[in-house]
Amino acid sequence: MKQKLCLHGLEVKNQAQLLNLAKRLLPGSTVKVKIKEKYFNDNDMYKYRLTRFTPENIDGVRLYCAWGTLLVSDKLLAIADIIIEFECHNAEAAKAVDGLLQKLLASKTKFVLEEPDFSQRLDQLRGCFDQKQLAAYDADSAMSLLYCHLPWQVYYVSKLWQEVLSRGPERSLMRQLRVKLRRLRSLLTLCKPLLPEEEAVHWQGVLKARTNLLGDVREYDVALQICARLQRSREQAEVVLPQLTALLTQLRGTAAAKALRGLRLNRLTLELAQLLLWLYSAPAPEKEPALAEFLSRRFGNWYDKLLELPEKYPDLHNMEQLHRIRIKLKRFRYALQSVPELAPEARLLRSLKYLQDMLGLLHDDYINTLMVERLVAANPKIKELRYEAALFSGWEQAKADAALEALPQQWEAFSSQLTEWKNKNL
Template structure:
């Protein structure tokens, strides 16, 4: 069966010549197709023309270009798709063609080639659930596949609206969730390749770290302003946080572009497709249900050992390591529904992650505030505001530290009894 990869145009310089421009970039010729109209459910339809691009019998893949409109719940959107059909072994020429396509003036994201599934997803319906009887590698692809589509789309939204602080947070969370799921499913896969993709996803999330950290600092500063006593202002500190945040945003968007993310996610998709082929047949025989149960047991044992590895709950470095493990565990149990952990345990896990997250925010906020203090040593009023801010945060951290140890013990007990 042919493997498929689809790129969807989100910003097209010349919509009226889209198919011809794609053909020119790929050095192919156009065989124009017929106009199609399809219904995929109530208020879900597509009207488009699908053309083939020809390049001779030796071309190791097929290319089809679709132009038209999609209708989802009375909302119309443009359809500009380039779909590659290929067989195992043709990954490199497909990637080279994608790179050529992305080198043009248009912007693309990876997309679901099945229009029915895409329209249902746009209408808010979830992707089909993974059956426990599915092979573990097919399950891995299903769990990771839709996350890649969402992340690439959210990158597009962020580039359209760079001032949107909520999108910065959402993109980072979604990338970290994808990375956690990759780690969960990596057992038995080629370590160099998995490690490479882990590094890529970490770098994707880290590229937004400074903006997200400064957003948290600004929010904390404003909350303190709202809760502070009359005359106890943090206005100078807040303005410097905001200035640093804008500098980080300007720096990021001056050298980062949507198509660079799309290219890497395309390569990731090609790798996921490759895992479904004969080369990994033996690894894929284990059922998803058995694999998830086995890995979850191993992860639970690791979680239970954290108290011995990081015993000091007053040490922020120890708490940071625990927070990372807790967050990864929660991302996976949220996403991989085959884990089927008790609701009370998941609720306790979320509360624990929230408290650890606040403690981490306070730690990072202090880092930024002290950095500002070092850069402005002679500004007495600013120094006063920074010390007041740090004292206020310290008191909040102490109150959180007073409860986090008990929350951790409760979570450990629930995990033992799961």
């Protein structure tokens, strides 16, 4: 079975830049060139020059340089791609691809991962991407999750890393990146029975470490949002919490700098490309189930574990227990939203998100209280800080108390909707 990895070049000045990279990597290759173009509805189209390199001494591997343009929704986008095609279950070919990736991503040209099928890339940009249209999709094979569902999440993460590193640690970008990393981890957890366990645990750890790097920034962003809401509620020009806002802003900047320190785009792209290479090369289980059977079994197990959570974590005043429930709900929602075959109803997703947000509010209130207490203790010379901390802590307390009171009823509503969905779909 053949698979493709696509590296999309950024700020590539001309086609020769890509061709020279390929020639240095694969000297003596047979080279063929063709022009490809295709037109779609709404005047969308692509047209590019495709140069194929077939190396003499590497079986099962071909490299392509694609240079041209995509036109989607009246927006012109560059095609400046290096695509590696390989026999995914050929160990020597996979090893050769890993070597090519390392050499390409050691160059000065910056790359992100992209969808190698240009028709599917257009669909992604138009918001109508359908995994079932991919050549590798097979309803009779659960391995379709590795070939079709997971790569889509990897592409998002790769492009968000590029935006964060080029534009800086903007709050919205950091949040999107953290969410996409968690969504990728959740889907990888769903697919874990299809994968070699030791390697799966390794990659879960890699993604968790990347997510945790962004955790401190998120906590300061939440606290600063509360300061901003309190400011808007007072309808006055002067800053309501000047000392606290200044301290939080400073700490947020330090945390963001620490999170991004030493990161290089091509290293991150290589990490994600090696994840895809591993997924594509993973051997199928001896008794591989059909996709629907696998999803039914996995989400059925997940359903059972979710309904056991109130018994496993019964103390609603224990913030650590509530946080664990929230993480498990979030992981379930991310995985469910990544599998369109199960068609989760909007009502269930709204209930799940609402419950998750309630738990998030309680967790944030707890973390923020501890945070401002530490700030007050660390800055005794700032006299106004104690007053500002009290005002800050009291602002969200009423919402947190209301959320805690409504939590049992909301859990019952969610459990009922979850059972209804399970009976229809699993």
